[in-house]
Amino acid sequence: MTTTRRPNLLTYAALLLAALMLVAVTPGIAKAQQSPDEYLREQNEWVWKQINADKAWETTKGKGATIAVLDNGLGLHTYFEGKDILEPEHFRGGDPGTVGNGHGGSVAAAALQIAPEATIMPLVTNAPEDLPEELKTYGESAVTEAIYYAVDNGANVINMSFGPPVDTTQEKVQEALQYAVDRGVVTVIAAGNDPNVKADPIMATDGVIVVSGSNPQGTIWKDSWRGEEVTLAAPGDTQTIVESAFDNSDKNNLIDPEPSNDYRESPGTSLSAPTVAGVLALMFSADADLDGNNAIERLIKTASGNGEWNPELGYGIVDAEAAVNADNISPVDSNPLGYPLGQAGLSLENDASDISESGTDESNQTSSSTDESSMIRIWLVAVAATLLAATVVAFLILRRKKA
Structure with missing residues (x-):
């Protein structure tokens, strides 16, 4: 005659612990199976x-x-x-x-x-x-x-x-x-x-x-x-x-x-x-x-x-x-x-002059002043260059006469 052994308390406890562990890790598994x-x-x-x-x-x-x-x-x-x-x-x-x-x-x-x-x-x-x-x-x-x-x-x-x-x-x-x-x-x-x-x-x-x-x-x-x-x-x-x-x-x-x-x-x-x-x-x-x-x-x-x-x-x-x-x-x-x-x-950039009316005036005045200064510098350089050229020519003429 076959004897059927009934699970003891230790077996029941082991099964319960396994079930609890499965429940505990399920959320983690679900997260791991999902894409971020x-x-x-x-x-x-x-x-x-x-x-x-x-x-x-x-x-x-x-x-x-x-x-x-x-x-x-x-x-x-x-x-x-x-x-x-x-x-x-x-x-x-x-x-x-x-x-x-x-x-x-x-x-x-x-x-x-x-x-x-x-x-x-x-x-x-x-x-x-x-x-x-x-x-x-x-x-x-x-x-x-x-x-x-x-x-x-x-x-x-x-x-x-x-x-x-x-x-x-x-x-x-x-x-x-x-x-x-x-x-x-x-x-x-x-x-x-x-x-x-x-x-x-x-x-x-x-x-x-x-x-x-x-x-x-x-x-x-x-x-x-x-x-x-x-x-x-x-x-x-x-x-x-x-x-x-x-x-x-x-x-x-x-x-x-x-x-x-x-x-x-x-x-x-x-x-x-x-x-x-x-x-x-x-x-x-x-x-x-x-x-x-x-x-x-x-x-x-x-x-x-x-x-x-x-x-x-x-x-x-x-x-x-x-x-x-x-x-x-x-x-x-x-x-x-x-x-x-x-x-x-x-x-x-195209609207920079519209920042303020006073700013525009100041900018124009500064620009005008800068232009005048540039013209004066150009005129002085031209005069100086002319004088220098005249001096060189005069020097060469006098040198030829002496020769």
Whole structure:
């Protein structure tokens, strides 16, 4: 007769432990089986759904449009593999290999989450906090040079998700922003993560888009700045971001690590701004004839506020699908948000004389004075040359007579 042995308590415990381990590792396995794009899109579903990005993707995913990301570098992450990312350009002091702590990578990924086929232009302007003081030259010169570079090298959009440069006087940055506006490049700036503190005095500059943060409920994120500077809103509440791989151990050189596949949860208007930058990339990709002024007009007219403005969300939360496919927005000839230096064209060479009437008069007077001085110098040289020639001729005649 066959005897059937019943499992003892130890066997039951082993089976239970195996089941618990399987449950515990399943999320990790699922993550590993997904591509970085799929994983990030799944985690941040509320972000792209709130702005109707999925509907805009039926028209375009941003191919051909370029977003300049002024920040502290991208770092390495599997999410960036296969993306159209240009070689970084460095505009601050210190060793070019010195990089940041992943903030720039999170910003770039937020833009690519909305416009996955757009080109990212990484412009390193910000110094990481753990650098020696002598290498912290992030400031006005780095930001202004990066803006000019972005405009001159084909950027459609400039994104700045950071606080004010420590040495900024605002004037030089405004001149650079005017340069961008006059050439049809749209600048997007993060509003800041404290309702009581303005993140950047440059927010007060006319002509740029300042973005506050929204939450999943479609209202203002609790920690977002709100105020008269706000233009539009985009998701800023907690979402999954990439954790780029850096090694700053020697404070000077980037030790090339393996690309990270890490993510973490984080809120911030640093993510809101590139979300709008991504929408702009979709718009420029879909319409090759679209200029900066009309891109801004479309964003404003198609946002959730229906043309009404308030200090929390500005003209409302951006709507990617409506902005990309807008066909009933009347075209404009000027920037709906104004101009950094007060009027259009002040950075264009042909309009340099229009900066101010007094400036023009002074310029003409200086030019006239310079012309007169030049004529006097030419006359004196001519007289001197004539006298010299006469002297030589006279000398030769006298010499022949003596001979």
